[in-house]
Each structure stands twice: as C-alpha cells, then as structure tokens.
Amino acid sequence: MPPKKRTMLKVVILGDSGVGKSSLMQQYVNNKFSTQYKATIGADFLNKELTLEGRKVNMQIWDTAGQERFQSLGLAFYRGADCCVLVYDVNNSKSFDALTLWRDEFLLLANPRDPENFPFVVIGNKVDVEESKRAVSAKRAQAFCKATGNIPYFETSAKEDTGVDQAFETVARNAMAQVDSEDYTDDFADTINIHLDNEQSNCAC
Amino acid sequence: MNSLWPVSVSHTQLTSINHQVYVHPTPSSKDNIPGFLALAKPRGATTDKEILVAWIPESKLQESAADFESYVKVDIKESGTPASSSLNLAETLVSPPPSSSFSSYAFSIPISDIFSLQVKQPSLGWWWGSITIHTRSKEDQLPPLYFHDAESQSTIMEQKRRNKKFETFDSESGSSMFWGGDHFIQVLSKYANLERAESDHSFLLVNPREGDAERFGTNLTGGSEEPSQLVAGIPGRGAGGDPVDRGAQVQKAFSDIRWGLLSNLAKVTQLTRKVSQGVWDSSPQPVKQLLMKPEVKKIGDDFDSARIYLAKWALSVAEESQRAKLKVLFDDELRELVSDEGFELIDAENNPQRRNEVSLAEWNAFFDYNGRLIVTVNEVKERIFHGGLAPAVRPEGWLFLLGVYPWDSTAAERKELVSKLRVDYNRLKKEWWVQEDKERDDFWRDQLSRIEKDVHRTDRNITFFAECDAKKDGDDDNYDKDEFGFSSQINSNIHLIQLRDMLITYNQHNKNLGYVQGMSDLLSPLYVVLQDDTLAFWAFSAFMERMERNYLRDQSGMRNQLLCLDHLVQFMLPSLYKHLEKTESTNLFFFFRMLLVWFKRELLWDDVLRLWEVLWTDYLSSQFVLFVCLAILDKHKDVMIDHLAGFDEILKYMNELSMTIDLDELLVRAELLFYRFRRTVELIDRKNEDRRNSADGSEPVSITEDLRELLSRKVIVVREGERPEGVMGG
Numbered sequence: 001m002p003p004k005k006r007t008m009l010k011v012v013i014l015g016d017s018g019v020g021k022s023s024l025m026q027q028y029v030n031n032k033f034s035t036q037y038k039a040t041i042g043a044d045f046l047n048k049e050l051t052l053e054g055r056k057v058n059m060q061i062w063d064t065a066g067q068e069r070f071q072s073l074g075l076a077f078y079r080g081a082d083c084c085v086l087v088y089d090v091n092n093s094k095s096f097d098a099l100t101l102w103r104d105e106f107l108l109l110a111n112p113r114d115p116e117n118f119p120f121v122v123i124g125n126k127v128d129v130e131e132s133k134r135a136v137s138a139k140r141a142q143a144f145c146k147a148t149g150n151i152p153y154f155e156t157s158a159k160e161d162t163g164v165d166q167a168f169e170t171v172a173r174n175a176m177a178q179v180d181s182e183d184y185t186d187d188f189a190d191t192i193n194i195h196l197d198n199e200q201s202n203c204a205c
Numbered sequence: 206m207n208s209l210w211p212v213s214v215s216h217t218q219l220t221s222i223n224h225q226v227y228v229h230p231t232p233s234s235k236d237n238i239p240g241f242l243a244l245a246k247p248r249g250a251t252t253d254k255e256i257l258v259a260w261i262p263e264s265k266l267q268e269s270a271a272d273f274e275s276y277v278k279v280d281i282k283e284s285g286t287p288a289s290s291s292l293n294l295a296e297t298l299v300s301p302p303p304s305s306s307f308s309s310y311a312f313s314i315p316i317s318d319i320f321s322l323q324v325k326q327p328s329l330g331w332w333w334g335s336i337t338i339h340t341r342s343k344e345d346q347l348p349p350l351y352f353h354d355a356e357s358q359s360t361i362m363e364q365k366r367r368n369k370k371f372e373t374f375d376s377e378s379g380s381s382m383f384w385g386g387d388h389f390i391q392v393l394s395k396y397a398n399l400e401r402a403e404s405d406h407s408f409l410l411v412n413p414r415e416g417d418a419e420r421f422g423t424n425l426t427g428g429s430e431e432p433s434q435l436v437a438g439i440p441g442r443g444a445g446g447d448p449v450d451r452g453a454q455v456q457k458a459f460s461d462i463r464w465g466l467l468s469n470l471a472k473v474t475q476l477t478r479k480v481s482q483g484v485w486d487s488s489p490q491p492v493k494q495l496l497m498k499p500e501v502k503k504i505g506d507d508f509d510s511a512r513i514y515l516a517k518w519a520l521s522v523a524e525e526s527q528r529a530k531l532k533v534l535f536d537d538e539l540r541e542l543v544s545d546e547g548f549e550l551i552d553a554e555n556n557p558q559r560r561n562e563v564s565l566a567e568w569n570a571f572f573d574y575n576g577r578l579i580v581t582v583n584e585v586k587e588r589i590f591h592g593g594l595a596p597a598v599r600p601e602g603w604l605f606l607l608g609v610y611p612w613d614s615t616a617a618e619r620k621e622l623v624s625k626l627r628v629d630y631n632r633l634k635k636e637w638w639v640q641e642d643k644e645r646d647d648f649w650r651d652q653l654s655r656i657e658k659d660v661h662r663t664d665r666n667i668t669f670f671a672e673c674d675a676k677k678d679g680d681d682d683n684y685d686k687d688e689f690g691f692s693s694q695i696n697s698n699i700h701l702i703q704l705r706d707m708l709i710t711y712n713q714h715n716k717n718l719g720y721v722q723g724m725s726d727l728l729s730p731l732y733v734v735l736q737d738d739t740l741a742f743w744a745f746s747a748f749m750e751r752m753e754r755n756y757l758r759d760q761s762g763m764r765n766q767l768l769c770l771d772h773l774v775q776f777m778l779p780s781l782y783k784h785l786e787k788t789e790s791t792n793l794f795f796f797f798r799m800l801l802v803w804f805k806r807e808l809l810w811d812d813v814l815r816l817w818e819v820l821w822t823d824y825l826s827s828q829f830v831l832f833v834c835l836a837i838l839d840k841h842k843d844v845m846i847d848h849l850a851g852f853d854e855i856l857k858y859m860n861e862l863s864m865t866i867d868l869d870e871l872l873v874r875a876e877l878l879f880y881r882f883r884r885t886v887e888l889i890d891r892k893n894e895d896r897r898n899s900a901d902g903s904e905p906v907s908i909t910e911d912l913r914e915l916l917s918r919k920v921i922v923v924r925e926g927e928r929p930e931g932v933m934g935g
Contacts, residue, residue: 017658035665036666038662038663039662041723043794045856069757069760077853077856
C-alpha cells in the first residue's frame, strides 16, 4: 500500500469565556503561556503537525470567542470539523454547566453527518489553582462525560503545561478516526456505519 | 491725483479685484508671484462677455503707482461694505490689463473665451484655495491662481463679518469658510452664467453653450481618447464628433456598466499590478530559494501555511518595490484611471494626503478667548480627518468629537457641564455600589464576572494597566475576592478598578445592552487618553451609541455591516469578489474583529488612537470604517487572488496582518476608494436617469440601499431591544 497522503484534521475548541481556550491552544502548539492574553474576538487557528501511527497529519485547531452571541456568525469555521473540544474551568461551576449547551450548539451549527457518534473531548482546565478553590470535582466531570456519550475527559493546566499534550493526542486520534470513518462511509455509500471510539482508555483521569 | 490718470480710449473700467492672488510657477514658495485678479470692462465694450478676467502681478502694477493704488482701493472698498452691497462695484479707470504675457504670467481673457473654472477650496492649515481658468482654445494654458487669503485684507474682513453672525456653525451642510475664490465667483456670476459640472462639482462651466455640459459629462464618462484634455478641462472631441455618433458611443460605454466599466475602474491600479507582477515574474530564483528553506519544505505545499508564507513574501517584495516610489505610484495610479476610464479628474492636489497632526497651538487657535469655536465644525473635522490630533489635544478634542462637549459651547459652559457629569456619574455608580449582595440578580453576577475576566486581559501590555504588585506573573485568574466579591488582582491596580467600575456602571446605565465582550477594548484607550473616569465614562457612553449595533444579542448589526462590506467589495473590487466566491469567503468573517472593536487588535496603540479620531469625524461617511476594510482588501487583493486558495488561508492571512499595517497609507487608500465609490454612484445614477428617459427600456443598474447609505455622514444608531426575562448577558 502506498503511503497515504498527509491528512488535514480540523478541530474546534469551544467553551465559556475565560476558561483558557486560547491558552490551551498556544500551549499545545507553541509551548507558550502568557498572562497577557486578550479575550479572543472573532476566530483564529493554529496548525500543529504530528505523526500518528506512522501517518503525518496536520491538525488545524480553531479557537473562537467565548461569548455566546458571537457564535451565530461562526458557522464558517464549525463546518467540516472532525473533532470538537469542550473546555471548562474546574474552578468555575457555571462553565461546567454550560458544556451541554456548547455541545448542542456545535451539533446544531456544524451539522455533522452522524451527530450521535461525533467525537467530542472534554477538558477541565486550570487545575493549577489551589485545591480549595476547585468548584467541580473530577468525579462529577467524569460522571457527566460518561453519561453524555462516553466523552473522553482530561484535566489540564495550560499555565503549567500539565496534561495538555495527552488531551490533544486523543483529540487528534479521534479526529483521525472520524476522517477515516467518513472516507469509509463515502466508499461504501453509507451501508456500514463505523465509528471508532477506542481512545477512551487514554483518559488522564 | 486725477491728473495722474491719463484718459484715453484704451482705458478700462475696473469692476472687481481680488488682491493677494498668487501664481506659483515652481513648488518653491519663494518663487510665488503676488498679484491682483481683476474683472475689467474695456472701454467700448457693450456686453458682459467682453469683460476681461485678468491677473496682473503686483510688480507690473507698481510700475504705475496710481494703478496699484486704485487696484488696492477697489479690493478694500468692496469688502468693507456688507455682503449685499459688496457687488455694487467701485468702478475706477485704470490702464488696460496686459494681455497674455508669458514671462510675468500676467494674462487677461474675455469671459467669452473661458470654458470652465476649476475651483479648489482651501483646507484648513494646508493649501491655499485655487482657481484654474480653462479656456476654450487649447493653446492657452493659464496658471492656477492661488488665493492667499491670510494676506488679503478684504477676505479677512469678510470672514470676520460672517463669524460675527455665527454663520460658521454650519457643520452638516458642509459649508466651509469664506475664501477669496468665493468672492471672485460671486462677482463673476454677475456677468456670466456659471453652472456646476454635474460630473465634477469642482468645475464651473462659464456661459455653457448648448452641448458644453453634455460634452463635459461625455468626456468624463466615455472617453479614453483624450484624457489629457480632460485633465485640462478643455472640451474634447469637439471637432469631429457627429452628435448621433457620440450618443451611440456613450450608450455603448454604458451598456456594460457593471462588469465592464466598473470592474476596470475598481481595480486597484493596473500599474501596481504590473509592478508587483513584474517583480514576481522576474524573481523565480528567490522563490525557489524560499521553497528550499527548511521550515517551508517541512510544511510542503499541500498545506495552507506554505501558501500563506509565500503570499506574505510576495507582498513584501511588492511593497519593497513600491516603497521607494510610493508617491509616484499614487499619481500614476490615478493617471491610469483617467486614461483608462476618463473618469477621475486628478491632479497633484486631488490626491488625498495625510497631513501633520493638529498641534495644541493650532487647536487653541480654533477658539476665541471665551473658548468658543471660531471656525466651522466641518473645517475642524476635515483637519482632524486628514491629520489627526496631537496627543496633547486629545483629552479635549475627543470630548468634542464624541459629542460630550457641544461644538458651540464656551469654556465656561464646558466647565459647568463637567461638574454636572461628575455628579451624574457618581449617582449612577452609587446605584450598584450601595446594593446589598442579595439585591443583585443572576444577570448582575454573570455580568460582573464577565467584566472582571475581560478587564483582567485588556491592554495589560500598556504600562497604565500593567501589573503593579507582588503578584507579578501570579495567577491570571485570581480567586481571592474582596468584600465586593471582586478579585484582589484587579484591586491591586487603581486603573483596573476604574475600568471595571465604569463598565459595571455602563452595564447598569444601558440596561438592555449591558456589557458585552469587546467593550473593554473600546473603553481602555478613552480612559488612558482622558485620564479621568467620569469623562471616560461619558465619552464611552457616547462612543457606544454608534457602536451599540456591533454588540446586539442577535448580532444583526455586525451581520448587516459585513453584508454591506460584501456589497461594497462586489461593487468596487469585482475581480477579488469572484475569488472570494470561489473560496467561500464572501461572509468576510475575517473582518469581524476589525469591525467589532475598530481595528483595536490590528493596529499599534498610537495608531488606534489616530484611526478612531479620524473615524469619529464622520467627515466623508459615518461608515468610513468599511472603506478602511475595503482598503485592506484593495491592497492585498492581488496576493489573495494569486496565493490564497481557501477561507482558512484568507482568514489566517488577514489575522496575521495584525501589527503590520501602515495606517497612513491605509487611510489614503481608503479615502481614494471613497471618492471613487462616490463618483461611481453618481455616474450610475446619471446613467439610470438617461435610461429612464430613453425608449429602449433597459433596466437601470441598481445600487443597494446599504451602499447608498455609505454616502451619508449621519451616524447609524441601532439600540438593543428589551432584555427578555431570564436572558443572561451572553
């Protein structure tokens, strides 16, 4: 079999304002953290190249503004996503409660072919803050993820660079599986619907 | 004295004079020649058409002291009398003006030989106004006459008289200050029929004969044949043109108006394209070298980054080659337009240029000893539009521009106003300050955390807002709260506290809208410049009136602006538009950030301040920001068409323009585009009028309402509707 051509994976990061979406992206792609980030306005993306199972892939990670009203114009970059990352701040329970809304919003706007099996990953960010400030326990988050279609769950600190690479590796694998399953269904005209969600064992929690 | 005036048949009745009218034979001011512009009736003349318009250098007149005195006398006498009677001309006998004399630039020409006057009003602190007389014969090229009003006693007297009557405060009608040229035109109109050329309002046709007006228009719209004549304002194609033929030509020129004429017109410039193309074509080696660079090679050409990299490189090459000859290019670009479309009447002075900023001394000179404006609002705005304000002027100038200070107020009135505003701000602030925590609803709490988060990350790179406590590099989000539930990091910097308090107060004050992300970016420059929370709050509230439509819950205001920009690109840059269609980028989403916070994230701090004050003038259009967007596309369109193949690539490219934008160049380009847009709309309107009147029944080209609205200087205000029960601020 000839080497497969490089694959482009598209990933969208969603979540409430200020949970650390831009910081996670910067930490993962550029290994940088700054206390001077500005609130994201509009949208931007970064590319990350990686090799997965001997295949070179380019992951395009999209970062958007967190205030909900700005999502309505964001149709353009939801479309064609292969994986969606839902981020909340473990010290802010409101941002956790909003995850369902973000998930629904994404499915509505991106309108993926098979919404039931579309790959999401949930990230609880800012675990570097002292334990007493923590508002959402890992247990609660895991229970939610399990109940919401077995979504892989990770805890990270973009500031201290903990857990970020592992989380995004899973994002990449699930996005790739999504691309492959779509190729497959394309080839066989939707007769078989394959979904690969074999990555949950990589869960950091 | 009478005996000094020899009476002879050659004597002339002097009817009107403008003194201190100069010819500028060279760009150097020391070569300027002062003189008189006069209307003189030759002895024996029976009709007004025989009246001579003459310009006589002072030096010439000083050869005859008596003539000089009488010229001066006529000049002063007129202006010393009220306007209504200023046309009761003193008539004095003098020697006949010299006819054309090349060496001294003196000329005289009967009204009947004048085809048109090209009139350029003076602009504050910049040029002298000028009038160029275009003759009916091609041979006579008369020099432009510059009115040095500051040196002319008569004009100064008239300006004073008008200011006394308060006629200066006429901002919306666009009237500007009285100048010497007005006087000349006023007088000339007594003796000749003056008609404004429809296609270019700076031209006055003098006693237009049948067909002149049409010919003038024809030239403007149809002709690529004789552009040089057009620039000179001489009626072209007069000789061989049989009228029927010409009509058909015009018809033909218009037949494909939208995609033919417009698409050519709208091109940035063919010349620029040629230049950049040339550089690109001739540089295969550097491109290869670039592709060999490891970082590019690694990425490979099937990924967008490589193309963006290449695109940027292509732009930098093109810019490099342009930089040296930027000035020339602008001129040539415009000439190109003229020769291609016979469309723009351009000469060196029509080129928009950036000027020096308004200094504190210049600003103070706009006001009398009571602190009341003594020039028109329009003049001040024109000056700011083209030059901006010096930092020292901003604290006051911005309050005028934003409407906090009325333009016709005195210093005492403003002082009183400020005290009242302080009371008002404190009252509003107190409303939430004294609230018990249990009185605060979920909406308030939600908004508070939103505000805090954003204040934390607003312009922290500016010294003013930089961290100033031991917590440097500490928690970005600090979860220690003070007694008001505010995080302690904010409390460590008084300016952050002020920002937060102003935003909370605004959230209370404009209840339906509340705080929305992006507003902190709008407030921070106001606060830094004004350095006073009360004034910054009211300036912000005023700024938000026009910006409210950017922040509506349903985002309709942003959507409408992007849609309008879409129409504008279609109209002005059709070739780029086709490319955007191909790349599914016509949503123009990459302008979202630029529009939402007016380029706050794209420009360096000082440039943000400059751009905003320029935009606040509404000098050409209340939506000039869309022309700034258009100018960005215009500058980058070749690179985009050649190198950027998808929405993501274009968005990346646009986002990465951040902090690389040359604001002055951008503003000049935006202004040019505005003029071109306005001219195009006029042209189409005229054509549509023709179509309606003709029998062929062809459909008029429609100009969308939103495009037409771009010609208005009236600020568009859209208010948010009532916030439904239970709806949060998100």
